[in-house]
């Protein structure tokens with residue numbers, strides 16, 4: 001069970017440039033913090049596809065956030081920018097539903 005209390009994980013001064021990240025594990029819950037291009041610090045858990053870790057080192061600087069398992073990529077705000085698969089629909093009219101599904 002995860003506490004509802006705020007937890008102190010790091011200091012803002014640790015982030016100086018877009019793409020700098022730091023990993024945190026709290027109560028067996030892994031997540032990481034990354035600075036975006038607007039100097040916001042955003043937090044994410046694991047890959048949305050199959051929950052593989054997106055960053056695998058304690059800290060660093062990434063040009064892109066890419067899951068090494070199947071190649072999904074994320075922007076620094078957590079948006080999916082590339083899914084490593086090519087999707088087809090044999091009925092030819094379900095593209096919007098795929099994007100909605102990927103956004104979940």
Ligand code: FES
Nearest residue numbers: 047049050067070
């Ligand atoms: S688990 Fe991340 S792309 Fe599949």
